[in-house]
Amino acid sequence: MDKDKVLLEVRNLVACIETGSGLVKAVDDVSFDVRKGEIVGLVGESGCGKTMTALSIMRLLPEPFGRIVGGSIYFEGQDLTKLTEEEMRAIRGNKISIIFQDPLTALNPIMKIGEQIVEAIVSHRKVDKNEAKRRAIELLHSVGIPDGEVIASQYPFRVSGGMRQRVMIAVALACDPVLLIADEPTTNLDVSIQAQILELINEIRRKRGTSVLLITHNLGLVAWLCDRVFVMYAGKIVEHAPTEALFANPYHPYTQLLLKSVPKLDSPRDKLTTVEGEVPNLIKPPSGCRFHPRCPYVKEFCRTVEPALIKVNTDHYTRCLMQDSRYSGEWK
Amino acid sequence: MLAYIFKRLATVIPVFLGVSVIVFIIMLNTPGDPVLVRIGLDPNVSPEKIEAARRELGLDQPIYIQYFKFLARLVQGDLGNNIRTGRPVAQDIMEAFPRTLILAVTSILLAIAIGIPAGILSAKKQYSAFDSITSVGSLLAASMPNFWLALVLIMVFSYWLKLTPLSGYGEPAHLILPTIALGTALAGTITRFTRSNMLEVIRQDFIRTAKAKGLKESVVTFKHALKNALIPIVTVIGLQFGTLLSGAFFVEVVFAYPGIGRLAVQAILQKNYTVVQGAILVVSISFVLINLLIDIIYAYIDPRVQYE
Amino acid sequence: MERKEEVEEVPRGELRTLLRNLRRSRTATFGLIYVIALVIVAILAPIISPFDPYAQDLQNRLQPPSFPHILGLDEFGRDVLARLIHGATVSMQVGLEVVLLSLLIGVVVGAISGYYGGWADMVCMRIADIFLAFPSLVLAIGIMAVLGPSIFNVVLSLVIVSWPYYARVIRSQTITLKKMDFITAAIAMGASKKRILFTHIIPNAIPPVIILATLGMGSAILAEAGLSFLGLGVNPPIPSWGSMVASGRDYILQAPHIVISSGLVITITVLAFNLLGDGLRDALDPRLRI
Numbered sequence: 015m016d017k018d019k020v021l022l023e024v025r026n027l028v029a030c031i032e033t034g035s036g037l038v039k040a041v042d043d044v045s046f047d048v049r050k051g052e053i054v055g056l057v058g059e060s061g062c063g064k065t066m067t068a069l070s071i072m073r074l075l076p077e078p079f080g081r082i083v084g085g086s087i088y089f090e091g092q093d094l095t096k097l098t099e100e101e102m103r104a105i106r107g108n109k110i111s112i113i114f115q116d117p118l119t120a121l122n123p124i125m126k127i128g129e130q131i132v133e134a135i136v137s138h139r140k141v142d143k144n145e146a147k148r149r150a151i152e153l154l155h156s157v158g159i160p161d162g163e164v165i166a167s168q169y170p171f172r173v174s175g176g177m178r179q180r181v182m183i184a185v186a187l188a189c190d191p192v193l194l195i196a197d198e199p200t201t202n203l204d205v206s207i208q209a210q211i212l213e214l215i216n217e218i219r220r221k222r223g224t225s226v227l228l229i230t231h232n233l234g235l236v237a238w239l240c241d242r243v244f245v246m247y248a249g250k251i252v253e254h255a256p257t258e259a260l261f262a263n264p265y266h267p268y269t270q271l272l273l274k275s276v277p278k279l280d281s282p283r284d285k286l287t288t289v290e291g292e293v294p295n296l297i298k299p300p301s302g303c304r305f306h307p308r309c310p311y312v313k314e315f316c317r318t319v320e321p322a323l324i325k326v327n328t329d330h331y332t333r334c335l336m337q338d339s340r341y342s343g344e345w346k
Numbered sequence: 347m348l349a350y351i352f353k354r355l356a357t358v359i360p361v362f363l364g365v366s367v368i369v370f371i372i373m374l375n376t377p378g379d380p381v382l383v384r385i386g387l388d389p390n391v392s393p394e395k396i397e398a399a400r401r402e403l404g405l406d407q408p409i410y411i412q413y414f415k416f417l418a419r420l421v422q423g424d425l426g427n428n429i430r431t432g433r434p435v436a437q438d439i440m441e442a443f444p445r446t447l448i449l450a451v452t453s454i455l456l457a458i459a460i461g462i463p464a465g466i467l468s469a470k471k472q473y474s475a476f477d478s479i480t481s482v483g484s485l486l487a488a489s490m491p492n493f494w495l496a497l498v499l500i501m502v503f504s505y506w507l508k509l510t511p512l513s514g515y516g517e518p519a520h521l522i523l524p525t526i527a528l529g530t531a532l533a534g535t536i537t538r539f540t541r542s543n544m545l546e547v548i549r550q551d552f553i554r555t556a557k558a559k560g561l562k563e564s565v566v567t568f569k570h571a572l573k574n575a576l577i578p579i580v581t582v583i584g585l586q587f588g589t590l591l592s593g594a595f596f597v598e599v600v601f602a603y604p605g606i607g608r609l610a611v612q613a614i615l616q617k618n619y620t621v622v623q624g625a626i627l628v629v630s631i632s633f634v635l636i637n638l639l640i641d642i643i644y645a646y647i648d649p650r651v652q653y654e
Numbered sequence: 655m656e657r658k659e660e661v662e663e664v665p666r667g668e669l670r671t672l673l674r675n676l677r678r679s680r681t682a683t684f685g686l687i688y689v690i691a692l693v694i695v696a697i698l699a700p701i702i703s704p705f706d707p708y709a710q711d712l713q714n715r716l717q718p719p720s721f722p723h724i725l726g727l728d729e730f731g732r733d734v735l736a737r738l739i740h741g742a743t744v745s746m747q748v749g750l751e752v753v754l755l756s757l758l759i760g761v762v763v764g765a766i767s768g769y770y771g772g773w774a775d776m777v778c779m780r781i782a783d784i785f786l787a788f789p790s791l792v793l794a795i796g797i798m799a800v801l802g803p804s805i806f807n808v809v810l811s812l813v814i815v816s817w818p819y820y821a822r823v824i825r826s827q828t829i830t831l832k833k834m835d836f837i838t839a840a841i842a843m844g845a846s847k848k849r850i851l852f853t854h855i856i857p858n859a860i861p862p863v864i865i866l867a868t869l870g871m872g873s874a875i876l877a878e879a880g881l882s883f884l885g886l887g888v889n890p891p892i893p894s895w896g897s898m899v900a901s902g903r904d905y906i907l908q909a910p911h912i913v914i915s916s917g918l919v920i921t922i923t924v925l926a927f928n929l930l931g932d933g934l935r936d937a938l939d940p941r942l943r944i
Contacts (some may be wrong), residue, residue, distance in 0.1 A: 074557055099563075107560035119551035122570055124577075124648055134559045169649050185559065357783075364784030368793075375800045482681060485932070489924035491876060493883050494899055494917030501906055501913075592791030596880055600903075611884055614799040626796045630788045 019050040020088075021225050022071070022110075022193055027085035029063075029070045032078075036297035040066035042249035043085070048193065053219055053226040055240035055257070057233060057272070061293045063249040064229045068195050071227075072112055073102045089193075108138040111186035115198040117178035121170040127181050128166025134188035153184040158214055176207035183214065190222065197229045212239055233272055237261060242329075245269050248294045248304040251323065255330035265332040267309045303335060311336060313344050350645050358638055365630050366420060369623055370413050376619045425624035430616060435624040438609060443628060445515065446594050446605030452521055453529035453590060454583065460533040462579070465540020466572065472545065480537060487534030492593045496527035496600040513602035520603070528597045532586055539582050543575035550574075577648045584640030588633050682933020688926035695739055696746035705733035707740040707893050716909040726911045729901060734912060737893040738919055744894050745875045745923065748805060752812040752874040753867050759813070760820025761863070767821065768828030769847070779825070782818035790815045791877060798886040808887050812877055816870065823866055831858055861938045865931050872927030879920045895920045 029041035040063040048054045056064045069075050070082050073094060087094040090109065094102065114120040122130060131150035135141065141149070147166075154162030157180040170178055179199060186194055196215060200208040216239060218224050228240060236243050237257060244254040245266065253266040264270045291308035294300055300307050306316040316335055323331045324338055335341040407415070419426070425435040464484070468477045503510045503523060510523050547553065548571055556570045595607030602608065606625050613621035695702060704722070711731030719726040725734035767778040785793070797811035831837065831854075840850050881887030882896030890897060895916045902912030 072558060074554060103560045103562070105560070106558055112558045114551060114555065116551060120555045122552045122556070122574070123650060124574060125570075133561065137559065137561050137565075171650055182555075185555070188559075360780060361784055361787050364780070365787050368784065368788075369796070372796055372800050485928050486921070486925055489872065489876075489928050490921045491879055491883075491896075491899070491917060491924075493880065494913070494920065497899070497903055497906060497913055498917070501910060505907060588789035589791075591789040592795075595792065595795065596883065599884065610795070614795070614884075614886065619799075622796065622799055626788070626792060629792050633789050634787045 020047050021050050021090075022048040022227070023088040024067070024071065025086050025088070027067065027070060027087065028083045029066055029075060029080065030083050031066065031075070031080045033297070038296040039083075039249055039299070040080075040296060041070060042299075044246070044249070044251055045085075046244045046251060046254065048225050048227055050192075051219065051223050051225055052241040053215070053228055053239050055236040055243040056227060056229045056246060057231065057236055057243055058246035059231055059293060061296070062246045063296075064246050065197055067246075068112060068197050068227070068229055071195065072106060072110065073097075073099075074106075074112075104138070107134050107186075107191075108189045109191055110193045110195065111189075111191040112195040112197065113179070113182045113186045113199055116202050117175065117182045118170065120182060121178065121185075123170055125169075126166065127168055127170060127173070131166070131181075131185050131188055134185050138189045150184075150188075153187060154181070157181075157184045157187070158210070159184075175203055176210065179203060179207075179211055180214065183211075183218075187218065187222075187224075191224060193225045193227065194218065195227045195229070198231070199228075200235065201230070201232075208235075215239065245272070248299055249296060250304060250333065252305065252334070253330075253332040255327070259327065259330050263327070263330070265326050265330070265337060266305075266334050267311055267336075268305050269332075271308075271310075303333075311345065313341075315341060315344075347645065351642055354638055354641055358634060361634055362631065363417075365634070366417055366627070367413070369627050369630070370416055372626075373619060373623045374409070376617075420627070425627065426620035428621055429618045435620050438621060439606060439624050439628050442604060442606040442609040443632075445603070446591070446598065446607060449521065449524055449528060449594060449597070449603065449605060450587070450590050452525040453532060454587075456525055456529035457532035457536050458583075460529075461536025462540050464533075464537040466544055466567070468537070468541040469544030469548065470567075477541075480541075484534035484537040487530045488538075490531065491596075492527050492531060493596040493600050495530060496523070496597050499523045499527055500600070515604050520601075524597050524601045524603050527600070528590065528593050531593065532590060535582065535586055536579065539579055540575065543578055544571060547571045547575045573647075577644065580640060580644050580647065584637050587636050587640075591629055591633060679933045679936065681929045682936070685926040685928070685930030685933060688922070689930055692742055692923060692926070693746060696743040699739050699743045703736045703739045705736040707732060707736040708891060709733070716905055716912075718909065719911050725915050726909070728898070728912050729905055729909075734898075734915055737898060738895065738915065741893040741895045741898065741916075741919075742923075744805065744888055744892060745878060748808055748812070748878045748888075749871040749874040751809045752816060752878075753870045755809070755813045756816040756820050756870065757863065757867060759817040760822075761824050763817070764821040764824025765828050768825035769832060775825075778821070782821050785815065785818045788815070791880060794877065794881060795884065795886060798881055803882075803886055803889040805888055805892070808878055808881055811881075812874055815877075816874070820863070820866060820870075823862060827862060865934045865938065868927055868931035868934060872924045872931065875927070876920065876924050 024047065025045050027041050027044045028039065031038045031040050042063070044063070044067055046054070046056070056067065058064050066075070066080070069080070071087055071094065073082070075081060082095050085095070089105070092101075094105070097105075121127070128147060128150050131153060132143070132146040135146045135149055136143070139146075151162040151166055154165055159165050159177060159180055165173060165177065165181070170181070173181070183199075194215075199215070200211050203211065212235060215226060215228070219226055226239075228235065230236065240257050242254065242256050243260045245252050245260075245268065247268050253260065253264070253269045255263075260269065261273065264273055294304060294307070300317075302315070302317045302319050303309070303321050306312045309316065313335075319335060319341070321333045321335045321338060323333050325331050326337050336345050423436055425439065427433065428435055428438055461484075464480055468480045471477055500512065500523060504512045511517075511519055514520055553566060553571055556566045561570075591607075594605060595611060597603065598605045598607035599611050606629060610622055610625035610629075613619070613625065704724075709732060711727060713731065714727055715729055715731040717723060717727040717731075719734075723733050723735070725738065728734055728737065763778050763782070767775045794811040794815050797814060798807060801807040801811070837850060837854060840854055845854075878887055878894065879896030879899070882894040883900045885897070885900065887896055888894040890901075898916035899913055899920075902909070902916060906913050
């Protein structure tokens with residue numbers, strides 16, 4: 015696995031959404047990268063901007079409300095933000111694929127499953143219908159659906175939720191993409207099925223070398239699957255590190271609280287900790303450090319000074335004034 | 347699929363019966379004595395003759411027997427005779443109804459040809475000037491009385507511009523104005539409906555997935571969005587068919603177009619009640635059958651329906 | 655123990671938001687203003703009307719619009735504007751009666767059908783289906799043919815034809831509401847079925863009914879105009895917009911002002927009710943925006 019080769023590099027991405035009540039900077043100066051063959055996690059609570067980040071990479075922001083306002087997305091030597099729609103179309107479903115949270119609504123309800131996979135194949139590859147059908151059934155086998163022929167002739171609503179998600183994955187893998195973006199792929203599934211889908215994603219990385227950007231609010235998944243993690247809060251990246259390092263040594267108070275609130279089976283505690291407070295308003299975000307209203311270590315200057323990403327260890331960065339040498343003395 | 351068809355057919359039978367009951371009840375109350383119509387208004391006619399006529403018309407039987415006889419005749423296609431001409435009503439209707447159907451079909455085609463593209467465009471260009479104009483325009487079209495529109499069209503195109511014939515039947519030219527008069531309201535309704543459905547469908551997740559697969563814009567719009575949006579439109583056309591048939595009555599009267607509507611209205615004015623009864627029956631039963639057909643088409647397009 | 659204030663509070667608060675949302679749409683506002691104006695005209699017709707709608711002036715028949723007869727005279731020399739104004743009274747009267755009566759029947763049948771379900775539901779819906787099997791105006795025409803023209807008969811025939819639509823909507827509303835949590839709570843508190851139906855379900859089913867009623871006014875007015883046009887509606891010489899179009903038709907070349915003005919009034923009136931109904935629909939649930 016060539017982990018050092020960078021596949022996708024997002025630099026200072028800014029994306030806005032126009033809502034009825036104002037302009038929301040859903041993605042505010044976000045930077046991260048995905049290297050070849052690795053699984054990167056993008057973690058945060060709902061509304062923090064992680065889905066918008068994913069949609070921005072695919073240039074699928076809801077028009078006319080959503081736009082990329084600044085920054086760049088480098089992929090295979092090109093800046094995706096500067097490509098034309100035609101050029102982008104050649105990449106979608108082909109080099110970069112995305113799977114969404116709810117497979118029932120994400121699949122066309124009146125189109126047979128096989129047809130939906132075939133469609134993905136023929137839009138990017140010059141193969142005839144029969145060859146495409148053959149490949150579609152093969153794909154269904156590869157995602158763990160043994161009776162691919164039968165399933166291919168069914169409509170989405172006739173199969174189970176877990177199987178639908180596998181179908182979505184099959185559609186995403188139709189043209190053997192180098193990057194798979196998975197937006198909350200298991201949130202809507204039963205716990206028992208979740209594990210299977212995650213294992214499938216792992217297998218895809220192992221067998222095909224596909225890189226994965228996993229977007230989730232569930233730290234448990236991250237611990238299991240990801241090589242590196244980026245934690246997002248209120249549209250900004252607040253900490254990132256290799257997974258083990260993050261779990262062993264979370265520097266950002268938000269990360270610490272997230273970790274504490276994951277119930278662990280072997281912990282003697284009988285009380286569940288939660289992260290206090292509400293999701294921040296992204297139209298008028300909090301001043302200074304965006305996490306300050308909910309931070310247990312907040313000091314006066316946290317309300318006015320915006321922290322930058324500071325290196326705390328190899329490949330480990332955090333956005334907190336406690337690590338900023340100019341202010342860290344205040345917490346001694 | 348077949349099971350669904352049979353299931354729907356089964357629900358249609360009681361409706362047919364109900365329709366026949368209601369028409370029968372209505373016709374029982376027609377003013378005037380059918381006996382007198384039969385034997386003429388001779389004041390010196392003997393009571394025996396009146397009795398004989400009454401027995402002949404079956405009016406001495408209790409009502410439910412009269413109904414069953416009526417139903418029996420109905421099933422055999424006997425709709426009685428035209429009181430004025432003596433011809434079987436079924437014959438008059440067989441002549442007139444197809445003409446109305448032709449008019450209905452051309453109107454639906456016109457309405458679809460205008461309505462669906464207008465609806466799709468409005469949905470794609472939501473909030474634009476085109477959208478606002480189309481919105482009000484389509485509502486205006488649906489609010490106009492079709493008999494008035496018909497008169498205005500005649501005034502402008504037949505009298506002033508002398509482009510179209512005044513009335514009658516025979517050549518395709520005779521269909522132009524009646525089609526516009528009848529189809530405009532439906533065009534308005536279809537535009538609004540297509541627009542709202544497209545808007546709803548465009549926002550759905552599977553459209554985002556289709557785009558994420560890298561499909562062309564046209565494929566996403568037509569193969570994915572429109573097909574899904576069209577489903578309820580099929581139902582709307584079915585529902586509006588009733589309004590269309592009713593509307594035909596007015597339009598045919600204004601254009602003196604010899605369809606079943608004009609036949610019925612003239613019959614009403616001439617107190618020719620058997621014709622009226624037959625017309626209402628035929629129109630209603632066709633409406634039920636058309637709705638049945640629409641339901642089956644709907645189940646074919648949207649496979650989810652069969653499993654509900 | 656019933657908490658009546660809870661039930662009454664819900665519609666009132668909604669009314670204020672409703673009006674606020676309504677004013678956002680220009681077309682809906684136009685509809686509202688026009689309808690209110692029409693109601694006023696209809697009520698004050700004898701006072702507002704410049705002339706007697708029945709007064710004939712055969713010498714000047716078919717006079718085109720001029721002073722003092724702003725919209726001209728009809729074939730009997732009667733002032734067109736006066737007849738239109740009095741026609742408004744007829745239209746509003748018919749529309750209101752049809753809608754209210756159909757609503758009454760529809761609410762009773764629909765609520766009972768939806769709430770109690772089972773046998774009652776099946777019977778009621780079958781009957782509704784039978785009436786719905788007729789293209790509405792065709793049935794109305796048939797009924798009027800038999801009963802003869804008069805305002806009462808027009809209302810009767812249109813009610814017979816319209817009630818199933820209201821019943822269906824109320825029924826589905828009832829079924830949806832029945833499954834909601836606050837109903838389960840009321841049952842848990844020991845309220846009787848009848849109580850629940852009248853104090854909880856029916857008041858919450860009102861918003862879509864208002865929309866239906868508004869749009870229903872438009873259709874009723876259009877239907878009455880159509881029936882009167884065929885000579886099967888309001889009996890002459892009572893002024894009805896529809897019969898004015900019919901009688902104006904004979905003189906359409908020499909005196910188009912009769913047909914044009916009467917038809918235009920019908921169109922704008924129905925349009926206004928439709929715009930208002932649409933606006934209400936948007937205001938009550940923006941997701942249903944058409």
